[in-house]
Amino acid sequence: MYISTTSKKYGLLAAGELLADLIGCQFSPDLLTTTEFRRLAGGSPANLASNMARLGHSTALVACVGADNVGKFLMDEVAKTGVQTSFIAVDGHQPTSIVLVSRTKGTPDFIAYRQADTQLHEHHFPETLLGETAIFHTTCFALSREPARRSLLKAAQQARELGAIISIDANYAPSIWPDRTEAQRVIAEYVQGGLVKLSSDDAERIFGRTVEPQEVFTFFFAQGVQLICYTLGAEGSILAWEKGAKIQHFPVEAVEVKDATGAGDAFWAGFLSAFLNRYNPEVCARAGARMAARKISSVEPLPSTLDPAFLYA
Numbered sequence: 484m485y486i487s488t489t490s491k492k493y494g495l496l497a498a499g500e501l502l503a504d505l506i507g508c509q510f511s512p513d514l515l516t517t518t519e520f521r522r523l524a525g526g527s528p529a530n531l532a533s534n535m536a537r538l539g540h541s542t543a544l545v546a547c548v549g550a551d552n553v554g555k556f557l558m559d560e561v562a563k564t565g566v567q568t569s570f571i572a573v574d575g576h577q578p579t580s581i582v583l584v585s586r587t588k589g590t591p592d593f594i595a596y597r598q599a600d601t602q603l604h605e606h607h608f609p610e611t612l613l614g615e616t617a618i619f620h621t622t623c624f625a626l627s628r629e630p631a632r633r634s635l636l637k638a639a640q641q642a643r644e645l646g647a648i649i650s651i652d653a654n655y656a657p658s659i660w661p662d663r664t665e666a667q668r669v670i671a672e673y674v675q676g677g678l679v680k681l682s683s684d685d686a687e688r689i690f691g692r693t694v695e696p697q698e699v700f701t702f703f704f705a706q707g708v709q710l711i712c713y714t715l716g717a718e719g720s721i722l723a724w725e726k727g728a729k730i731q732h733f734p735v736e737a738v739e740v741k742d743a744t745g746a747g748d749a750f751w752a753g754f755l756s757a758f759l760n761r762y763n764p765e766v767c768a769r770a771g772a773r774m775a776a777r778k779i780s781s782v783e784p785l786p787s788t789l790d791p792a793f794l795y796a
Contacts, residue, residue: 492615493567494540494759496642497528498608498635499625500600501546501561501571503553503579507586514592517585523784524560525582526600527622527652527748534752534774536565538791540759543567543616545607545638547631549579549599564787572607574599586782589716590684595624595659603631608638613645618678618755620650623685626669627660639673648709649677652751655689663691671706678758679703680751682714700727710764712754712771714747722768733768736776749778749785753794762795770794 504525507517524533532542544566548554550573557579562568580600585592603625613619619642626632639649651674660666667689681689686699696713700723703711710724719734753774757767773794778785 491617492541493543495532495535495542495618495620496616497532497620498545499528499621500526501529501548501557502526502600503557503581504584505581506584511585514583514585524557527654529561530745530748531620531752532566533561533564534749535756537785537789538756540756543570545570547572547574547599547602549577550575551579553579574602577602601628601631603634605634605637613638613642616642616647618650619647622652623655624659636673649674651679653679653681653685655685657688674706674708676707678710679708680712696721720768722764724764733772736772738776738780746775746779750775756791757794
């Protein structure tokens with residue numbers, strides 16, 4: 484059994500969207516042809532926190548749901564995985580956010596109906612919590628709306644000053660955040676000195692055109708980030724660190740893809756788990772690939788606990 488070496492109470496504090504994913508029951512190229520849906524607990528930060536908890540790390544989630552039964556369902560589901568849910572806020576005015584997602588082997592089609600998830604405020608991030616955090620993580624989805632944006636930016640800055648490493652899933656989508664220039668500015672402000680995960684699809688959306696990996700690396704290293712993980716779907720991932728002096732490609736694990744939904748969150752959980760255990764970047768990338776393979780090889784949610792030894796086998 485691998486034990487996290489972090490001295491902080493929480494290996495990961497994930498902040499942002501906790502919402503209900505209504506995922507298509509059959510493979511479909513888009514939502515136009517999707518006719519039946521299954522409800523699952525979703526939201527990238529929530530998924531990441533749950534996956535890290537499954538791997539034995541102490542994790543907490545700061546999020547906001549509505550005062551409704553969907554919100555209760557989500558809190559119960561996250562708690563089952565071992566995530567600390569006491570920092571999840573309940574908004575009495577906005578209903579819980581939901582997202583419709585097509586089931587696919589590639590990048591899914593989705594529509595977000597956003598309500599309570601945007602209602603994060605500064606008081607939801609107590610300094611005592613930020614001081615107990617090893618990695619502070621959020622997403623472009625969470626940063627795309629106020630008041631959550633300014634609350635997350637301030638909390639990240641405080642966490643950084645208190646010794647946390649900043650992490651982001653740069654899952655930018657124009658349908659969620661139409662102002663691309665603003666998004667680039669906010670991402671750069673948030674991620675100083677941190678860790679970045681993004682897919683090739685994310686990069687094309689962030690820059691508004693097809694880009695080469697090196698251009699992506701140049702942009703993020705200019706913000707002072709430590710490491711960039713650039714995922715390529717079936718082609719694996721590229722890891723860049725030491726300001727681009729080291730760049731390495733890693734293949735995917737060979738498995739049958741039964742559902743790609745949540746693969747990115749699983750990958751980053753495996754990566755950060757190894758990172759917290761002080762493995763080098765190459766081992767972290769392989770751990771991420773193994774965690775992603777475990778997720779995409781089944782249509783069912785991951786089990787409530789996982790022996791992290793499989794990440795390093």
